[in-house]
Amino acid sequence: MGVFTCRTARARGVRGWVTPWLAAFLAVATSHALAQDPARLTLMVSGTAKMIYLPATLAQRLGYFHDEGLDVELLSQPAGVDAESELLTGFAQGVVGFYDHTIDLQAKGKEVRAIVVFSQVPGEAEVVSTRLPATVQSMRDLRGRTLGVTGLGASTSFLTRYLMTQQGLSAGDYTMLPVGAERSFVTALRSGRIDAGMTTDPTVSRLVHSGEARVLLDLRTLESTRAALGGSYPAACLYLQTEWLEAHPDVAAKLARAFVRTLRYMHTHGAEDIAGRMPPEFRRDHPELYTKALAAALPTFSTDGRMPDDGPPTVLRVLAASNANARDKHIDLSRTYTNKFVDQVRERR
Structure with missing residues (x-):
């Protein structure tokens, strides 16, 4: 069975600009990655403990990668922008992160493609510190405030910019501060470094349960996502470099089978069963709260990818x-993106 690793990978410094030297380095790194044993894979996850990326860890824990003959190592990187950097340098063969990075990278001249979509909602929420007055009732009321995001250039920053723009606010009307996720996000809110911020479950549920924050805007359901963003919003997914994908379609098909099988498992088993398969550190001090949040999230996950x-x-x-x-x-x-690989899974049923 593959190795589950929750260590944080080192960032590799790709931030949307590519010098000639870096372009040459990326070309060599990509060639090197293509030459590796395709059955041994490193997948960067934009925060393994985040509930939106649960299918990655669950597939590992259920042995579904192993069933496909794959040796998969999962590495955690709190911000999606850093996870994509690991992919572009050839350190990782795939990323479990937000679909929006595939568009962002194409705009920068890099081709990556999503092959399995986990859900149609971001699974994020804008939470505000309960230290703020009750008059803060909308994103517009965050004018002049410091807002936490996982990283600049991360999906949380894209969503925050959009939501503030919709309220008629420009980038100069507020401050975005990269604070990571989970414990580092909680620490930033608790210490007053940020007044509000965008994060995922289980962090949202823990902050609300402790009375330290309240939800200002919820993007964890399809109804609220459509109201805020104007449509369904495919977010958590598996994406791969297009060059690697075209060189290893058989391996991509195996990954797709493992993930679609996992999504089906999630729709045929209860939250308590699934929560029990997660690493103990994911549930921390409030396992019942984790299970409750997971039960609410399960309907938002795709059944077919x-x-x-x-x-x-x-x-x-x-x-x-x-x-x-x-x-x-x-x-x-x-x-x-392509539906080719998940459609093959459906045809084989």
């Missing part, structure tokens, strides 16, 4: 609000 038809245009529109490249350059959404 397919990309929803209205998803990519919605994500592009949101991304374009804060990303000039996505706004000004032609983006071919058909090159950012």
Whole structure:
């Protein structure tokens, strides 16, 4: 069975600009990655403990990668922008992160493609410290405040920019501060470094339960996501470099089978059973709270891993609000995802 590793991988410094030296380095690294044993894989996860990425750990714990003849190592990187850096340098063969990075990278001249979509909602929530007055009732009321995101260039920053823009606020009307996720996010809110911020479960549920925060805007259900973003929003997914994908379609098919099998398991088993299969440190001091949050999240996960038809245009529109490249350059959404591999799984049933 593959190795479950919760250590944080080191960031590799790709931040949207590519020098000639770095371009050459990436080309060599990619060639090296293509030459490796394709059955031994490293997948970067944008925070293994985040509930939105639970299918990665669950597939590992259930032995579904092993059943496909794959030796998969999962490494945790709190911010999606850092996880994509590991992919571009060839350190990892795939990323379990937000779909919006496939669009962002195409705008920067890099081709990656999502092959399994986990859900149609971000699974995030904007929480505000209970130290703030009760008059803070909307994103607009966060003018002049410091807002926490996992990283600058991370999906939480894309969503925050869009939501604030929708309220008529510009980037100069508030401050975005990268504070990571989970414990580091909690510490930043608790210490007053941030007034509010965007994060996922189980962190949201723990902060609300402790009375330290309240939910200002919820993107954890399909109804609230459509109301805030104007459509379904495919977020958590597995994406791969297109060059690697085209060189190893058989391995990609195995990954897709393992993940679709996991998604089906999630819809045929209860939250208590699934929670019990997670590493103990994921549940920490409040296992009952974790299980409750998971039960609420389970209906938002896909049953088949397919990309929803209205998803990519919605994500592009949101991304374009804060990303000039996505706004000004032609983006071919058909090159950012494929349903080919999950459809093969469905056909084999």
